Every structure is written in C-alpha cells, then in structure tokens.
Amino acid sequence: MERTLCIVKPDGVRRKLVGEVLRRIEGAGFRIEGLRMLRLNREQAELLYDIHLGKPFFEDLVKFMTSGPIVAILLEKENGISDLRDLIGETDPSLARRGTIRGDLGGTKQENLVHASDSPLRAEKEIPIFFPKTEGEYKSAGEVR
Template sequence: MVSQLEFVMIKPDGVKRRLIGEIISRFEKRGLNIIAMKMVRISRETAEKLYEEHKGKSFFEDLISYITSGPVVCMVIEGDEAVSVIRKMIGATDPKEALPGTIRGDFALSKAENVIHASDSPEKAKKEMSLFFEETELQLNTQTV
C-alpha cells in the first residue's frame, strides 16, 4: 500500500447543515488520519485558483459565489491510497448518481451544493493543500507540542 495525502473540503452547505462531525467520523472510522484541519472563509482569489480548470465554463461564476458564500472546513487526510479511497467514500459529483452510503449519496442536495470536495489526484491534492495550509501545519502530526 502507498500512504498518500489527500485534500478534502467540507463545502458551505455541509458546514451550514452541521454535517462536519458526521463527515469527519466517516473518515476516522475508515482508519484515515486527519493531519491538519481548519475552518476558513475562502477569498475570491483563492477560489479562482482552486477551480481554475473551470474558468470560462458557464457555471464558473456560480461555483465561485457558492464556495465563497460561507465557511468551509479544509482537511489534509493521510492513509493508504487516500486519494482513491476518499473519492470512493464521497461518491459521484451529481448526488443523483452517488450511491447510498457515500457522503454525497447520503447528504448532497444538488450537483451545485454537494457537501464535499476532494482532490482527484495526488498532484492536485498537493496543489490544493498549498492553497490552505503552510508546510509547517502539515508536519504537526509528527511533532510534540
């Protein structure tokens, strides 16, 4: 098995609906290790960097407005094959296609408000982590306070 780091974000609708504890619990019960976590309000500039691959698409402005509309919870999660494991746990982007038992299958209300984001590759995870966490914050799990 290959230990990986994955970036996960509980989106504004997930925070507003008080799903933070339920979502974190699912990752912990799966044996994944949360090594960094914080609640933030995303600036437009950061949101545009996070979703830069969608720039120019018809839904881009709505996506930016939504992700900056309220606080989000950002996490870095470590585990064996974390990227693929977490992507399976969160389910399809469209909740109508997400299987029951997945986070989106159980909680998402629409494709636009689908509760959670997770990076789709180890490279993307590294880039997205760097938008929200300093390198020193990711080393906390190995240091003694």
C-alpha cells in the same frame, strides 16, 4: 502513505454536517493531519477550481464556495486520494451511490457538501492553499499534529 485534501463546503457547514463528514472519514481509516475552518476569498476559490475556469458553472461555483465558512481537512491514508473519491461519491448527489457521503446526505449538483482532490497532481497543488507547511512540520512542538 498518500496525502489528500477534503473540504466540507459552505452548505455542509450550514447544514451542521461537519461532524458527520469527519466521522465517516475517520471510520474509513483516514488519519486527520490538519484541520482548519475558514472562509475562502475569491482568489483562493479560483485557485482551488482553476481547472474549471471558463466553464458555465464556474462563476456560480466561486460565489457558492465563498458564501460562508468551510472546513479544510488534510488527510493521510494508503491509497488515500482514490479512496476519498470513492467515499464522497459522484459529483451529482442524486446519482451518487448509497453509502457514499454525497449519496447518503444529498444536496444539489452545485451544493454537494464536500470536495476531494482527484489526483496526486491536484492534491499537491490544493493542499498548500490551506496547509502551507511541508510534511512533518505539523508534528512540531506546540501543535497536536
């Protein structure tokens, strides 16, 4: 089993597409392990996208990601990291295949609805930004997964 992180970005929340994204994720066989709605601060957004630091779109990306609430989703599935990338589609929604979240629901190259970890290393780094407990702890008494 592989854990990965998905985020419904501020545009997805504004467009009321949280339910639609969750429906597609569950329909594709993922198990939801954790779910949080929050507004990112600058430090968290910079950490999430630290690999893009210095790129021309970085500053706008941080502004966008902190512009409103997001929904962070901790997911589990066999081959989950690459399967989630396939499910969300290409970065630019106008180039994303039909049947993918970005391809079907649209948006712009920046406001592209969802984020997904793109490698085991990134998943390991990104998950604790939102879900700091270790594996298994979310199943303790008092918490429904």
